[in-house]
Amino acid sequence: MTEATKNSASSGGLSWFARSLNVIERVGNKLPDPAILFALFMIAVWVISWALSGVSFTEIDPRNGKPIQIKNLLEGAALTTFMAKLVSTFVSFPPLGVVLVAMLGLGVAEYTGFINAGLRSILSVTPKMLLTPVLVAVGILSHVAVDAGYVLVIPLGAVIFYAAGRHPLAGIAAAFAGVSGGFSASLFIPSSLDPLLAGLTQASARLSSNPAAAELIINPLNNYYFTSASAILIVFIGWFLTDKVIEPRLKNTPVDGDPAGLPTLDPLTLSERRGLRFAVLSMLLCIALLVVTIYPATSPWRGTDASLTHATAPLMQSIVALILVFFLIPGVVYGYAAGTVKNHRDVIQGMTKSMSGMGYYIVMAFFCAQFIYAFGQSNLGALIAIKGAGGLKELALPMGVTLIGIVILTSLVNLLVGSASAKWALIGAVMVPMLMELGVSPDLTQAAYRVGDSSTNIITPLMPYFPLIVVFCQKYVKSTGIGTLIALMLPYSVALLVLWTTFLLCFWMLGLPLGIGASYSFPIAR
Numbered sequence: 001m002t003e004a005t006k007n008s009a010s011s012g013g014l015s016w017f018a019r020s021l022n023v024i025e026r027v028g029n030k031l032p033d034p035a036i037l038f039a040l041f042m043i044a045v046w047v048i049s050w051a052l053s054g055v056s057f058t059e060i061d062p063r064n065g066k067p068i069q070i071k072n073l074l075e076g077a078a079l080t081t082f083m084a085k086l087v088s089t090f091v092s093f094p095p096l097g098v099v100l101v102a103m104l105g106l107g108v109a110e111y112t113g114f115i116n117a118g119l120r121s122i123l124s125v126t127p128k129m130l131l132t133p134v135l136v137a138v139g140i141l142s143h144v145a146v147d148a149g150y151v152l153v154i155p156l157g158a159v160i161f162y163a164a165g166r167h168p169l170a171g172i173a174a175a176f177a178g179v180s181g182g183f184s185a186s187l188f189i190p191s192s193l194d195p196l197l198a199g200l201t202q203a204s205a206r207l208s209s210n211p212a213a214a215e216l217i218i219n220p221l222n223n224y225y226f227t228s229a230s231a232i233l234i235v236f237i238g239w240f241l242t243d244k245v246i247e248p249r250l251k252n253t254p255v256d257g258d259p260a261g262l263p264t265l266d267p268l269t270l271s272e273r274r275g276l277r278f279a280v281l282s283m284l285l286c287i288a289l290l291v292v293t294i295y296p297a298t299s300p301w302r303g304t305d306a307s308l309t310h311a312t313a314p315l316m317q318s319i320v321a322l323i324l325v326f327f328l329i330p331g332v333v334y335g336y337a338a339g340t341v342k343n344h345r346d347v348i349q350g351m352t353k354s355m356s357g358m359g360y361y362i363v364m365a366f367f368c369a370q371f372i373y374a375f376g377q378s379n380l381g382a383l384i385a386i387k388g389a390g391g392l393k394e395l396a397l398p399m400g401v402t403l404i405g406i407v408i409l410t411s412l413v414n415l416l417v418g419s420a421s422a423k424w425a426l427i428g429a430v431m432v433p434m435l436m437e438l439g440v441s442p443d444l445t446q447a448a449y450r451v452g453d454s455s456t457n458i459i460t461p462l463m464p465y466f467p468l469i470v471v472f473c474q475k476y477v478k479s480t481g482i483g484t485l486i487a488l489m490l491p492y493s494v495a496l497l498v499l500w501t502t503f504l505l506c507f508w509m510l511g512l513p514l515g516i517g518a519s520y521s522f523p524i525a526r
Contacts, residue, residue, distance in 0.1 A: 035360075035363050035364045035366075035367045035368075036367075038364070038367035038368045038370070038371040038425070039367045039370075039371075041371050042367070042370055042371040042374045042375075045073065045371070045374045045375050045378055045380060046073045046074050046374065046378075047074075048378075048380060049070055049071060049072055049073040049074070049374075049378040049379075049380060050072050050073070050074045052070040052380075052383075053069075053070050053071065053072035055070065057069070057070075057383065059383065059387060068209070068379060068382060068383050069379065070378060070379050070380060070383065071377060071378050071379055073374055073377060073378055078377070082370075082373070082374070082377075085373070086370070089369050089370060089373045090365070090366050090369050090370070092369075093199075093203070093365055093368070093369035093372075096199075096362070096365045096369070097320075098195035098196065098199055098220070098320045099195070099196050099358070099361065100355070100358060100362075101320050101321065101323075101324055102195065102320050102323045102324060103354045103355065103358060104324055104328065104351050104354065104355070105323060105324035105325065105326070105327035105328035105331065106323070106327050106354065107350050107351055107353060107354020107355070107357075108327065108328050108331040108332060108335075108347055108350040108351055108354070109327040109328070109330060109331030109334075110331075110350075110354070111331070111335075111346075111349070111350030111353055111354070112331045112332065112334050112335030112338070112340045112341050112346075112347075112350060113272070113275070113334065113335070113338060113340050114275070114276070114279050114327075114330055114331045114334035114335070115142075115152075115331075116152060117268060117272045117275065117276045117334070117338070118276060118279075118280075119138055119141075119142065119152060119153060119156070120156070120266075120268060121268060121276060122134065122138055122141075124160075124267060124268070126160075128164055131160065131161070131164060131166075132174050132238065132239045132242045132243055133235050133236070133238070133239040135153075135157050135160070135171065135174045135175050135178065136174050136175070136177060136178035136182070136234065136235045136238035136239060136242075137178065137187060137231070137235050138153055138175075138178065139153050139154075139157075139174075139175045139176070139177070139178020139179035139182065140178045140179075140182045140185050140186070140187045140231050140234060140235070141187045141189065142178075142179055143179075143183065143185075143186060143191040143193065149175075149178075149179035149180075150179060150180070150465040150468065150469075153175050153178070153179055154172055154175040154176055154179060154469060154472060155172075155472050156175070157171035157172055157174055157175030157176075158171045158172045158175075158472060158473075158475070158476060159171070161174075162255075162476070166247065167247055167250040167251075167253070167255070168255060168476040169250055169253065169473055169476060169477060169480075169488065170242055170246050170247040170250055172469065172472055172473055173242060173246050173488050173489060173492070174238055174239075174242040174246075176458055176469055176489060177234070177237075177238040177241075177242070177458060177489070177492045177496075178234065178235075178238055180454075180457040180458050180463065180465070181234065181238070181454060181455065181457060181458045181489075181492050181493065181496050182230070182231065182234040182238075182454060182496075183420065183453070183454040183457055184223075184227060184230070184420075184450035184451065184453060184454040185227050185228075185230040185231040185234050185454070186224070186227045186228055186231060187228070187231045188228050188231075190220070190221060190224065190319065190323065193420065194220050194221060194223070194224070194227075194319075195220040195319060195320050196420075197223075197420070197424055197446055197449075197450070198218045198219065198220045198221075198222055198446070199218075199220075200424050200425050200428055201218050201222075201424075201428055201432060201442045201443075201445075201446045202216065202217070202218040202442075203372050203425075203428075203429075204372075204425075204428035204429045204431075204432035204433060204442070205218065205432050205433065205436065205442045206376065207372075207375060207376045207381035207382065207429060207432070207433045208381075208382070208432070208433035208436045208437070209382035209433070209437075210433075210436055210437065210522070210523075210524075212522070212523050213433070213436065216442070217312065217517075218442060218443070219316055219515065219516050219517035219518065220316070220319045220320065221316070221319060221515050221516040221517070222442075222443040222446065222514065222515040222516065222517060222518040223443065223446060223447050223450060223514055223515045223518065224515040224516055225512070225513050225514060225515050225516075226447050226504070226507055226512075226514045226515060227450070227515075229503075229507075230451075230500060230503060233499065233500065233503055234496070234500070237492070237495050237496060237499060238492065241491050241492055241495060245491050246488065246491065253477060254477070255476050255477060256476075256477060256478050256479075257474070257475045257476040257477065257478060271337075271338045271339050272338050274337050274338065275333075275334040275335070275336075275337040275338025275339075275340070276334065276338075277337075278333050278334065278337040279330040279331070279333045279334035279337070280330070281333075282329050282330045282333040283326060283329070283330040286325065286326055286329055286330075287326070290322070294308060294315060300314060301313065301314050301315040301318075302314070302315070316516065316517065331350070332347055335347070335350075368425045371425070371429075372425065372429060375429055381429060381430065381433055382433065384430055384433075384434060399440070399508075400505050400508070400509075402435070402438075402440070403444070403448045403501075403504065403505065403508065404501060404505075406431060406445065406448040406449060406452065407448050407449075407451050407452035407455075407497070407501050407504075408452065409427070409452065410423065410427060410448070410449050410451075410452025410453050411452040411453070411455050411456040411497060412456075413427065414452065414453055414455075414456045414457065414460060415456060415459075415460045420453050423449075423453060424446075424449055424453070427449060428445070428446070428449065431445055431449070432445050432446075436522045437524070438524070439521050439522055439523070439524045440520075440521065440522060441518070441519045441520055441521055441522045442522070443514050443515065443518035443519055443520070444508065444514065444518075444519075444520050447504060447507075447514055448504060451497075451500045451501055451504055452497075452501075454496065454500075455493055455496040455497040455500060456493055456497070458489040458492055458493055459486050459489050459490055459493045461482050461486070466482075466485070469485060470482060470484075470485050473485060508520060
């Protein structure tokens with residue numbers, strides 16, 4: 001085969017792949033917004049509850065020992081109750097408060113420049129041979145600032161690779177793999193995603209007909225050990241693929257962008273260095289103060305059993321508040337020391353800006369809360385869980401196969417629904433209570449979901465930041481398109497899906513702890 005033929009075949013293959021992705025994109029774009037999806041699903045629950053309210057089912061509801069009965073949500077009493085509780089259902093929605101509170105601190109840290117300076121400082125002192133693993137690790141670390149990695153770490157990845165004489169698209173790929181492919185991993189520092197998913201998991205678990213579900217409390221760090229260990233796995237996957245697969249493939253791809261207009265990895269100014277020193281010192285002092293106060297056996301951070309890690313311990317119930325404090329204080333200190341903050345009004349402006357960016361999430365949370373409330377009141381969740389558990393029991397599938405099924409299902413749904421919280425609100429409402437009926441803990445189900453959700457983030461055009469990454473690539477290679485980026489990231493996606501799932505199965509088989517206050521099993525109702 002001649003070189004021209006090879007190029008033609010390669011081009012034809014890429015064009016076919018790009019056309020296939022365009023079909024997926026068109027189909028996905030026809031789906032309503034997630035907020036409207038929840039509203040439509042809520043209406044569907046109302047109609048289905050009306051249709052099934054007169055049907056007699058043989059499945060026994062463990063909560064009362066009687067055959068399960070679907071409640072008609074369209075009857076007068078149910079509708080008036082729904083309206084009366086509309087506001088309380090929204091404001092008591094578990095993920096709402098935790099996300100907004102965490103974002104107050106993270107928003108100030110981002111607004112003052114603390115997070116920006118910290119990431120630039122780490123990347124600028126990295127030895128060339130460790131450039132790739134550190135870039136992937138920083139991408140994972142950026143999760144504490146929610147979306148900061150997309151707008152900061154990824155373009156900086158291209159800059160530092162280009163400055164080091166390496167292909168800039170390889171830097172974008174490595175950073176993208178860490179930021180988005182490893183979205184559910186955490187480099188030892190909890191992110192706002194942890195309490196968000198835990199809140200949704202708890203809301204879904206309460207849909208279970210198992211009486212024990214009423215007392216169940218999901219720890220915000222229920223996957224902490226697994227996600228922290230996963231970060232190490234993702235760093236090595238990203239390191240190997242970038243250096244051994246992606247960069248060699250890009251060798252013949254010319255950089256034809258205009259370097260004059262490209263962003264640069266500016267060194268920290270004297271004021272930024274001073275601010276960073278004071279900010280890091282203040283964060284270390286906060287950590288030291290926390291350690292000193294939790295150490296005594298009589299510490300008020302401990303629960304009634306003197307435990308620090310039980311879900312009812314004040315320390316565990318204060319995780320979100322600690323995230324707020326540990327980023328708010330260093331953010332403010334950095335701002336005053338670096339001169340980016342002049343007075344308290346600037347600090348409030350940082351909080352206000354972070355809250356203004358949460359407008360869409362609040363709208364989606366409103367409809368999501370109403371859907372979950374209706375789903376729970378109808379008893380449809382309990383019916384699906386009991387029937388689904390019965391079907392799985394009849395199939396007698398090994399638990400490992402069931403976990404793989406959750407991962408694959410999530411990864412496929414992720415190609416059409418980009419929001420991690422929206423997907424988990426939909427999938428979790430069915431999967432969590434169903435698997436609880438089989439004795440599988442919500443903690444393990446959530447961990448399987450996180451693997452599937454992250455693995456295909458980097459190959460779905462419907463991920464909100466995907467078009468932005470294409471633009472970053474086009475600054476260096478003008479011909480970059482959606483198919484180009486997906487072809488670039490597909491090796492990472494496949495490797496993450498296979499190896500990360502295997503990693504979860506190893507955790508489960510070895511009985512390694514998933515996180516704080518987490519378990520693998522859940523007591524089956526008798």
